[in-house]
Amino acid sequence: xxxxxxxxxxxxLVTLFAVMTLVFVLVRIVPGDxxxxxxxxxxxxxxxxxxxxxxxxxxxxxxxxxxxxxxxLVGDWGTSMVTGQPVLAEVLKVLPxxxxxxxxxxxxxxxxxxxxxxxxxxxxxxxxxxxxxxLSLLGLSFPAFVSAIILLMVFSIQLRWFPVISSGGDSFVxxxxxxxxxxxxxxxxxxxxxxxxxxxxxxxxLGEDYVRTARAKGVPQGAVLWRHAxxxxxxxxxxxxxxxxxxxxxxxxxTEVVFNRPGLGKLIVGALNQRDYTxxxxxxxxxxxxxxxxxxxxxxxxxxxxxxxKYK
Amino acid sequence: MSASxxxxxxxxxxxxxxxxxxxxxxxxxxxxxxxVGLGIFMxxxxxxxxxxxxxxxxxxxxxxxxxxxxxNDVFLLGTxxxxxxxxxxxxxxxxxxLVIGLVAVLAAMLIGSVIGMIAGYYRGKVDLAIMQVxxxxxxxxxxxxxxxxxxxLGPSILNLVIAISLTAIPPFARIARAPxxxxxxxxxxxAARSLGFSDFRILVLHILPxxxxxxxxxxxxxxxxxxxxxxxxxxxxxxxxxxxxxxGGMIREGFENILDSPWLVLxxxxxxxxVVFALxxxxxxxxxxxxxxxxxGE
Numbered sequence: 001x002x003x004x005x006x007x008x009x010x011x012x013l014v015t016l017f018a019v020m021t022l023v024f025v026l027v028r029i030v031p032g033d034x035x036x037x038x039x040x041x042x043x044x045x046x047x048x049x050x051x052x053x054x055x056x057x058x059x060x061x062x063x064x065x066x067x068x069x070x071x072x073l074v075g076d077w078g079t080s081m082v083t084g085q086p087v088l089a090e091v092l093k094v095l096p097x098x099x100x101x102x103x104x105x106x107x108x109x110x111x112x113x114x115x116x117x118x119x120x121x122x123x124x125x126x127x128x129x130x131x132x133x134x135l136s137l138l139g140l141s142f143p144a145f146v147s148a149i150i151l152l153m154v155f156s157i158q159l160r161w162f163p164v165i166s167s168g169g170d171s172f173v174x175x176x177x178x179x180x181x182x183x184x185x186x187x188x189x190x191x192x193x194x195x196x197x198x199x200x201x202x203x204x205x206l207g208e209d210y211v212r213t214a215r216a217k218g219v220p221q222g223a224v225l226w227r228h229a230x231x232x233x234x235x236x237x238x239x240x241x242x243x244x245x246x247x248x249x250x251x252x253x254x255t256e257v258v259f260n261r262p263g264l265g266k267l268i269v270g271a272l273n274q275r276d277y278t279x280x281x282x283x284x285x286x287x288x289x290x291x292x293x294x295x296x297x298x299x300x301x302x303x304x305x306x307x308x309x310k311y312k
Numbered sequence: 313m314s315a316s317x318x319x320x321x322x323x324x325x326x327x328x329x330x331x332x333x334x335x336x337x338x339x340x341x342x343x344x345x346x347x348v349g350l351g352i353f354m355x356x357x358x359x360x361x362x363x364x365x366x367x368x369x370x371x372x373x374x375x376x377x378x379x380x381x382x383x384n385d386v387f388l389l390g391t392x393x394x395x396x397x398x399x400x401x402x403x404x405x406x407x408x409x410l411v412i413g414l415v416a417v418l419a420a421m422l423i424g425s426v427i428g429m430i431a432g433y434y435r436g437k438v439d440l441a442i443m444q445v446x447x448x449x450x451x452x453x454x455x456x457x458x459x460x461x462x463x464x465l466g467p468s469i470l471n472l473v474i475a476i477s478l479t480a481i482p483p484f485a486r487i488a489r490a491p492x493x494x495x496x497x498x499x500x501x502x503a504a505r506s507l508g509f510s511d512f513r514i515l516v517l518h519i520l521p522x523x524x525x526x527x528x529x530x531x532x533x534x535x536x537x538x539x540x541x542x543x544x545x546x547x548x549x550x551x552x553x554x555x556x557x558x559x560g561g562m563i564r565e566g567f568e569n570i571l572d573s574p575w576l577v578l579x580x581x582x583x584x585x586x587v588v589f590a591l592x593x594x595x596x597x598x599x600x601x602x603x604x605x606x607x608x609g610e
Contacts, residue, residue: 018448141589250455
């Protein structure tokens with residue numbers, strides 16, 4: 001088990017390193033001088049020169065690269081070109097908002113998607129199955145900002161049940177009220193994906209011999225489904241949910257923008273609009289860290305679901 | 313996977329094409345929803361091509377006398393903040409979405425399949441290196457990667473195509489690689505090799521036709537994703553620059569007047585949803601049809 005975790009951690013480090021190199025290159029192939037971009041067209045030559053030195057742009061690429069990587073390793077991701085705050089601090093400030101949103105919507109997606117998928121698989125090729133399939137296909141066809149805008153129009157603007165700007169308040173109730181619509185938006189899209197994976201995984205498992213055996217020896221239908229079949233169907237579900245994390249992250253950016261909710265998404269879009277390169281650099285690293293971590297957690301989860309997995 | 317048939321050397325290409333056409337129609341008939349998806353999609357394509365004849369107004373013509381008009385007889389879907397006709401902008405916007413989506417996905421399909429087939433056919437270090445790069449690209453959420461690339465290069469049609477196809481290459485490489493590995497051990501490939509055929513010929517004439525259905529089906533599903541991503545980027549402000557009409561850009565502009573003029577946002581939203589849904593219907597139905605696991609289970 002420990003050997004497995006260490007091996008996975010090592011390969012995660014390789015990916016992280018590769019991505020950081022990619023980030024370094026990407027930021028530096030930008031057309032134009034970043035110092036000029038930060039200071040604007042009116043800046044004097046001396047000011048631009050000073051900014052270049054402050055940003056380390058006067059040194060050679062190799063020097064910049066070594067410094068970038070070594071600083072990043074000790075948690076120094078530079079300071080935002082716009083606010084002057086350390087990038088890491090800015091990221092950590094909004095990170096809880098995004099984590100809260102994604103975790104709640106993932107839970108929502110699982111609570112809706114798994115039972116729906118099981119139900120559709122059991123009623124295969126019946127009306128239930130057909131309706132579920134079309135609805136879930138429709139769900140994953142929704143660009144997240146379109147569904148977010150529709151939710152906003154109906155529940156915030158027309159019905160006034162929820163605040164239009166979901167940046168929360170101090171009280172718990174206010175915080176939940178501002179979380180509700182963004183989480184429902186992401187959760188429903190996630191539910192669409194999870195329903196489909198659960199359905200196809202269940203269909204496969206329901207054809208297995210051990211399910212027939214369980215039925216033959218008189219295990220009640222509910223127990224066959226939830227204890228024998230679903231337990232085995234969950235592995236592909238967990239894998240795919242791990243893979244959908246990228247979609248979830250992309251959708252959370254759009255959701256945060258529509259609901260005006262603080263978070264990584266709002267931060268990265270802000271950094272883009274203000275051409276805050278150091279911030280962008282840091283954001284890309286944090287996104288990669290998140291993805292790599294989640295993949296690791298996904299792998300470890302298999303053992304909880306399936307005791308046969310031996311972590312080799 | 314479809315069984316390999318003996319392919320006479322002289323007419324190999326024609327046999328492959330005929331076989332492909334027959335299989336395609338069979339796949340469409342397995343799941344009637346594919347026809348529905350194709351029908352809707354082709355209608356949108358036709359509307360986009362015929363936009364100059366169908367559009368009742370110039371999509372860029374501003375008329376400040378008719379700002380923010382709700383749908384009426386003259387402007388069927390209303391007008392926007394600058395008094396431009398929404399319906400006309402919608403029709404022209406379809407062109408941008410479709411061109412960016414189609415070119416990006418075709419490029420990704422081509423590059424991704426070639427990369428994947430090479431990795432799968434030669435294995436070894438080439439394979440390792442290629443797949444490490446693909447995994448690195450995959451580690452990035454595709455919208456974030458697209459967002460960064462467009463932000464760096466600037467929002468032009470070409471850059472959007474580059475950004476979207478870059479995010480789509482790794483999945484195509486993956487889907488082309490696995491069957492290539494399996495296929496190269498099969499007797500018909502070994503036979504071709506012992507006849508002295510070049511690697512290029514084996515890959516293109518013997519392996520490609522066998523993995524093509526899967527790649528094409530994935531292409532239709534990725535076209536849906538590409539159109540969605542393009543609209544999402546435009547919504548964030550990274551679309552083709554205004555005043556060019558794009559669906560995502562129309563939603564972005566309309567969002568500012570959402571309180572009093574909801575139709576600005578509704579029309580392009582429905583358009584995106586319909587196209588993406590149609591493509592998903594098409595691809596999803598076809599995937600069921602070509603999936604050997606599901607084929608026998610019906």
